[in-house]
Amino acid sequence: MNIGIIGTGNIASYLLEQINQNRMASGRITAIFGRNEEAGQRLGEQFEADFYTDLQGFLKEPLDIVVEAATVEAARIYLKNVVADRKDLVVSSVGVFKDAAFLDELKTLAESSGTHIFLPSGAIGGLDVLQSAKAAGGLKRVQITTRKSPASLGLEADEEQVVFEGSAYEAVEKFPKNVNVALVLAIAGIGAEKTIVRIIVDPDVERNSHTIEAEGDFGRMQLQVENNPMPDNPKTSLLAALSILAVLQNKDHALKIGN
Structure with a gap:
């Protein structure tokens, strides 16, 4: 499996190390696309991958799947091109799908191209439960x-306080770099307008945590995840990077676990 990656940041570096160096997936990252030439060339040389600043040159590589590990802004610009070129796609910047019409357009394009779009679970869990629970409405x-x-949101606070309560759609509008998890939860479940998001800042917190609650005909679920950060980037949860790695590891497995 030939893998391409869009982005030259911490997640890209982590995946290159785990896949090309540690062989944690069946395949190699053979091509990198990004705008940071210094970082891209360094990663390309270190992990023996071709680096491109031109998207069309990148897409001409014989890639089986492309991982977007950049930004919401970059995802908005490049995702359609990847799918139109008949390459499977893993989307890290799920916040790009706050525009539901863009998600629908990309899904339609993937269906006509015969490709697949993967949304990793990121820093949370329980998505399989939500999908099962909504199967019959x-x-x-x-x-x-x-x-x-507080610092992770650029705020100051001496005590615990709720800084946001509203829909997932509103949360992504207000905190576009911090609530990817809320949007992937909404896509898996009942939609961005109906999914409730509460954001609490706590000066005593040592790890970011996410508590997911769901109710329906199936019963009730409560799941809490406390995330360790990536070693080289305290703003990104290690689990977010691991979830992308897991997608690549499981993509072609004969045995599928969960839904």
């Missing part, structure tokens, strides 16, 4: 409560 309520340090 019986998912009634979904809420995620995220607890972070």
